[in-house]
Amino acid sequence: xxxxxxxxxxxxxxxxxxxxxxxxxxxxxxxxxxxxxxxxxxxxxxxxxxxxxxxxxxxxxxxxxxxxxxxxxxxxxxxxxxxxxxxxxxxxxxxxxxxxxxxxxxxxxxxxxxxxxxxxxxxxxxxxxxxxxxxxxxxxxxxxxxxxxxxxxxxxxxxxxxxxxxxxxxxxxxxxxxxxxxxxxxxxxxxxxxxxxxxxxxxxxxxxxxxxxxxxxxxxxxxxxxxxxxxxxxxxxxxxxxxxxxxxxxxxxxxxxxxxxxxxxxxxxxxxxxxxxxxxxxxxxxxxxxxxxxxxxxxxxxxxxxxxxxxxxxxxxxxxxxxxxxxxxxxxxxxxxxxxxxxxxxxxxxxxxxxxxxxxxxxxxxxxxxxxxxxxxxxxxxxxxxxxxxxxxxxxxxxxxxxxxxxxxxxxxxxxxxxxxxxxxxxxxxxxxxxxxxxxxxxxxxxxxxxxxxxxxxxxxxxxxxxxxxxxxxxxxxxxxxxxxxxxxxxxxxxxxxxxx
Numbered sequence: 001x002x003x004x005x006x007x008x009x010x011x012x013x014x015x016x017x018x019x020x021x022x023x024x025x026x027x028x029x030x031x032x033x034x035x036x037x038x039x040x041x042x043x044x045x046x047x048x049x050x051x052x053x054x055x056x057x058x059x060x061x062x063x064x065x066x067x068x069x070x071x072x073x074x075x076x077x078x079x080x081x082x083x084x085x086x087x088x089x090x091x092x093x094x095x096x097x098x099x100x101x102x103x104x105x106x107x108x109x110x111x112x113x114x115x116x117x118x119x120x121x122x123x124x125x126x127x128x129x130x131x132x133x134x135x136x137x138x139x140x141x142x143x144x145x146x147x148x149x150x151x152x153x154x155x156x157x158x159x160x161x162x163x164x165x166x167x168x169x170x171x172x173x174x175x176x177x178x179x180x181x182x183x184x185x186x187x188x189x190x191x192x193x194x195x196x197x198x199x200x201x202x203x204x205x206x207x208x209x210x211x212x213x214x215x216x217x218x219x220x221x222x223x224x225x226x227x228x229x230x231x232x233x234x235x236x237x238x239x240x241x242x243x244x245x246x247x248x249x250x251x252x253x254x255x256x257x258x259x260x261x262x263x264x265x266x267x268x269x270x271x272x273x274x275x276x277x278x279x280x281x282x283x284x285x286x287x288x289x290x291x292x293x294x295x296x297x298x299x300x301x302x303x304x305x306x307x308x309x310x311x312x313x314x315x316x317x318x319x320x321x322x323x324x325x326x327x328x329x330x331x332x333x334x335x336x337x338x339x340x341x342x343x344x345x346x347x348x349x350x351x352x353x354x355x356x357x358x359x360x361x362x363x364x365x366x367x368x369x370x371x372x373x374x375x376x377x378x379x380x381x382x383x384x385x386x387x388x389x390x391x392x393x394x395x396x397x398x399x400x401x402x403x404x405x406x407x408x409x410x411x412x413x414x415x416x417x418x419x420x421x422x423x424x425x426x427x428x429x430x431x432x433x434x435x436x437x438x439x440x441x442x443x444x445x446x447x448x449x450x451x452x453x454x455x456x457x458x459x460x461x462x463x464x465x466x467x468x469x470x471x472x473x474x475x476x477x478x479x480x481x482x483x484x485x486x487x488x489x490x491x492x493x494x495x496x497x498x499x500x501x
Contacts, residue, residue: 025090028057030129032084038179039064041225056085073106087124094123094134101146111149117142131174138167159195164215178239179223186216190248203260210253219244233377236281236321243278243285266297279321282328287316304344311338311359320370321377327369327394336362354449360405368396392420398436407449408442416487425491433489440472440481471495 048062062079080097105111119140148158169185197205224238254267271292278285293310314335320328338359401412416434425431450456472481486494493501
């Protein structure tokens with residue numbers, strides 16, 4: 001968190017660079033003044049030589065710099081010469097140099113120059129002094145690194161190139177107690193090429209190369225004036241909020257990794273994917289999806305490549321971030337849908353082809369209500385507080401559970417409430433009240449197959465069947481068991497109406 005201020009400022013500045021409310025006039029001086037106000041508000045030192053005429057402002061030798069918190073290093077961006085030129089129709093063109101180097105250094109451990117190059121960049125600002133809209137486009141924007149130094153060693157062979165093609169977008173920035181920024185951006189393609197190796201012929205080296213088609217980004221950000229992002233909890237309380245979603249279409253990559261003589265190579269493709277992010281004073285959200293993923297890789301210990309496929313993968317997390325006595329929503333979804341692996345792996349684990357090799361699925365989807373007893377966005381405060389439990393769970397609902405593999409399928413759903421004032425009934429756990437319904441099909445068949453394969457001794461299989469008899473009853477359909485587990489607040493636990501505790 002200590003570098004949040006610099007990261008947030010730099011990221012939103014790049015948004016401005018690659019990013020006009022309409023039906024009003026804006027002047028060159030107003031646009032340049034807004035840039036200065038924005039940058040200094042984030043804590044950057046701005047240095048430039050300014051020359052103004054009747055219809056333009058030329059800024060020569062423009063550079064911005066910021067010392068990172070806790071003496072962690074410095075960020076400096078040399079922008080060169082920028083021109084803000086009025087177009088005679090109430091708009092202003094921002095003319096950027098084709099090449100802009102950004103120098104970053106972090107203590108004595110890391111330094112690098114990030115080069116930002118653009119081809120046929122157009123940026124037009126419209127609106128008024130209080131609300132400006134940036135309409136932009138470029139044939140290409142390329143980001144690359146140079147002069148990478150890690151712990152005193154210069155990595156001459158290090159390479160990072162990222163090329164964005166046919167970019168267009170719009171960013172609107174409205175002033176007020178909160179600077180409100182909205183952005184939409186799209187590009188036809190994004191390609192990347194990464195290489196790194198230990199200096200002096202070290203043991204480790206890695207390369208990654210890939211591309212993504214039809215990339216689109218949509219975001220909304222609220223930035224308080226003069227807020228200190230080194231204190232993230234205060235920034236959130238002052239109204240900082242951000243949310244966005246990044247979508248992309250067909251994508252692929254290939255990689256190699258070498259370490260101590262061993263080499264791993266692989267490649268992957270996918271139909272599409274997305275990443276989403278949201279944060280405000282109440283909650284934090286992060287999620288991602290991918291569909292149609294296929295991957296293949298080779299490792300030294302296997303004489304054949306490993307091929308995997310996943311029809312759908314999902315991850316979503318929502319959690320509260322503020323300290324409060326009032327419970328807030330939280331949720332998590334994890335899904336690996338229709339996962340398959342190559343026959344070579346199956347033949348190693350199941351040479352007799354006893355187990356069904358159907359696609360596997362893992363799904364866990366739950367939600368609930370909880371609250372934090374500490375300010376998790378302020379690490380110093382959290383460290384000083386003498387507290388054993390940082391938060392409380394009040395409700396938990398299992399919306400869906402599925403584990404499907406090798407011929408067996410376990411599904412379930414349930415809901416519980418928790419009494420945080422009762423930590424004695426269940427030995428330090430807030431006393432739960434609720435029920436969980438489970439259904440298992442193919443469980444006995446799976447155990448029979450494991451016994452045939454010699455992976456499960458017969459006596460252990462018999463013990464497992466006896467245990468299932470305590471917790472489950474025969475359901476409808478062949479090889480089907482169901483179970484209803486109830487937990488009472490007074491400490492009772494029942495399975496299908498039979499008391500276990």
